[in-house]
Amino acid sequence: MKNVFLRIIDGELPCDKVFENERILAFKDIAPAAPVHILIIPKKSIPNIVSVGKEDAALLGEMILVANQLAHEFHIQDGFRLLTNNGKNAGQIIDHLHLHLIGGKQLGPIA
Ligand code: 5GP
Numbered sequence: 001m002k003n004v005f006l007r008i009i010d011g012e013l014p015c016d017k018v019f020e021n022e023r024i025l026a027f028k029d030i031a032p033a034a035p036v037h038i039l040i041i042p043k044k045s046i047p048n049i050v051s052v053g054k055e056d057a058a059l060l061g062e063m064i065l066v067a068n069q070l071a072h073e074f075h076i077q078d079g080f081r082l083l084t085n086n087g088k089n090a091g092q093i094i095d096h097l098h099l100h101l102i103g104g105k106q107l108g109p110i111a
Contacts, residue, residue, distance in 0.1 A: 005096035009043050018073075023059060024066055026101075035104030036074045040066050046097040049086045067101050076103030083110070 007013045008027065015027035018038055029037040040063050046052055052060060064082070071077045080103030085092040 003094055003096050005039075005041050005094055005098065006045060009041070019066055019070060024063055026066055026070060029100070033100075034102045034107065036076050036080070036102065038070055038074070038101040040070070040099040040101060042097055047095045048092060048097055049084055052097070063099055067099060070101055071103070074104070076101075079103055079107070081107055081110075 002010070002012075004013065008015045009025055015025075017025065017027045019026035019040075023043055024040065025043060026038050026040040029039050042056075042059055042063065044056075044059065046056065067082050071080050080101060083100050083102070084098065085100075
């Protein structure tokens, strides 16, 4: 069965989109942890970081460039966190690679 993010990519579920190109989609997290909480995902089906290959290097780089662009657009360039949860022990609940772009308030410790 398709996971939630694949369904969003395919237009089967709505999202609050903030960026899209042929390879990448970014949208607001449904349960934001901070005033700005955006998820940046590849359209390619990749479960998480341990699943990426050398062929994905450019895609991952582009995802970080999108994060940079969005950090400026949402005026959090002076302080934000960019993170990805990999696997159950890290709290990954959706098995589709995603970067969390989090900011807009003073952030606490990571773990
Ligand atoms: P994870 O814990 O897997 O790194 O993070 C998954 C994130 O996806 C969570 O922050 C959660 O709030 C968000 N999320 C789960 N379902 C949906 C959804 O249907 N729409 C949006 N926009 N975010 C979602």
